[in-house]
Amino acid sequence: MNALLALFGVAILFVIAYLGVDVLGLHSLFGIVLPYAAIFLFLIGFVVRIFQWAKSPVPFRITTTSGQQKSLNFIKSNNLESPHNTTGVIGRMALEILFFRSLFRNTKAEVKENERIVYGPDKWLWAAALAFHWSFLIVFLRHYRFFAEPVPEFILKMQAVDGLFQVGTPIVFLTGLILLASVTFLFLRRVVLPQVRYISLLADYFALFVIMAIAISGLLMRHFYKVDIVGVKELAMTLVGFKPVVPEGIGFIFYVHLFFVCVLFAYFPFSKLMHLGGVFLSPTRNLANTNRIKRHINPWNYEVKTHTYEEYEDEFRDVMREAGLPLEKES
Amino acid sequence: MYDAGKIIAGLVIFLVLVTSPMWYKAATGTKGEAPELKYVTESKVCVAETEYMKAFHMDLLNEWRDDVVRRDDRQYEGLEGKVYEKSLSRTCMSCHSNKDEFCDRCHDYAGVSVYCWDCHVEPAEVQ
Structure with missing residues (x-):
């Protein structure tokens, strides 16, 4: 039910883009006003949200250790899993943010025959999440070619690796697939x-859709429905320079793509997607386990x-x- | 606020990264306008309409390549029934002869690297 509602919402968004661009021809609304509004909402909303979180008190260390804590010298401690200094914390945060260390611990519980419950490793979520986030990051960075003139060298290098197999014209990028x-x-x-499914909410499905x-x-x-890519970059560059002009004749599919991106940006600060900023503020990850040392x-x-x-x-x-x-003291 | 310094520093880095196209543009000083193309031709029409060529020329070239290399089919009927030879070097480049001032301008602008010249000999002026 939640999934259907979310799908319905996304379908309505598509219809809005279709009506707005293809029927009413509101190119400057969808090409200029909405992108600016969305990025404005994103930046302000993001900062406000982070400040709200930053204001919450963090009086104590919440230690979720999965490694030996630093104690006596002859006991070998694990500074990555149970860090006792800043270096260790940076290491743990890097593992968490870049490789989803916590998700790697994910287990599943299954009821086997004769009603025995069996726990086992479950790496599928971790693997899919890692593939998703990394490819999304690379796809996001690749779009920098529309916002920078001349296109930076590292973007071109990244594209060359991404399109390694040189399938099709234009070349299929692996990260997109x-x-x-x-x-x-x-x-x-x-x-x-x-x-x-039981714990999935409308918001979970909506972001995915x-x-x-x-x-x-x-x-x-x-x-498939190729558009005038030079026109697209012209629009992007004029948006960056705050002198927006919408070039004629960019295909309709571009506005659909742009509209969904605007929706994502505008929705971002109000949603669970804020884990982009939130992961840095996880108290169980970013505080050293110094409860006893200090x-x-x-x-x-x-x-x-x-x-x-x-x-x-x-x-x-x-x-x-x-x-x-x-008396202890006489006078 | 706990660790205010670190959080604000992180936020500033994030904001600078997100708005980096603005700083990049200011640093390079380019306007980022679409490139102007140079046509060296007497002919006023291409093998297909401009709108189509802008978006789909790579598909056309791909089809031509497959037709010529695999099916030995070298005739292409273009606009108004005019017949062209399916050839990048002999048909396309006879009008758009200047790779530097035609092909490369848009490709560089949009950050597209083509592999045409992996096999084809680049036109003389580049060498």
Whole structure:
């Protein structure tokens, strides 16, 4: 049901792009106004969201160790899995962000015959997530060729590797196919596995469908309904220079692609996609396990009123002496 | 706010990266206008319409290659029934003779690397 609703939403977005561009001919709305609005929303929304998170207190270290903590010298400690200094934390964060270390630990539970529950490794989610995120990053970076003149050398190098097999004209980029395949896998996983379907929300499906729509429209534009690519770059460059002009005659499929990208950018700060920024703020990953090595004092502890024995004796010394009680200090 | 310095530094790096096309444009000082093409031709028409050629010329070249190399089919009926030889060097380059000022301009602009010249001999002016 959630998946159908999300699909319906994406279909409506397509109809909006179709009506707006093909029927009403609102090229400057879809080519200029919406991209600016979307990127503005994205930047402001992203910063606001990060500041909201940054304001939350982090008084204590949350340690989720999966390695031996640093203690005595003769006990071998694992500084990547249970870091005790900044180097270790940077290592753990790098493993997490670049290679999804936590997801690699993913397990599945299955009920076998005679109702025995068996746990086993499950690397499919990790593999698909890694393929998805990396190919999306490379696809994103490849688009830099439309926003930079002259096109930077590393983009051209990346394209050369990406199109290694030189299939078709224009050359098929591997990452484009991997992106579509992996996002499809991640969607099917949500639908096929009953447990995952149970916890899947509208927002989960919507993000997947929008990304799927972007990938499909992009591939269609590159390989089937080709558009005037020079015109596309002209538009992109004028947008970057804040003197936007929409060139005539860019194909309709381009506006569909652009509209879905705008939707993704605008939706980004309000969605779970914010894990792009959020992963850096994960307290279980970015805080060193120094609970024992260092003393951490709760910063909002109030001043506790104390009355030590010395002060007590000072206050009641005369009375105590009269009563014949023993004193630590005589005067 | 805890670790305000680190978080703000990270955010600034992120914002600079996202808006990097602006800085790149300012640094290189280019306007990024579409390139102008030079036509060396008496003919006013191409083998197909301009709009089609702009978007699909690579498909046409691919078809021509397959027709010539695999099927020995060298005749192409273009606009208004005019018959052309299916040949990059002899048909296309007879009008668009200047690779530097025609092919390369758009390809460089859009960051496209073509593999035509892996087999074809590049026109004289490039060598």
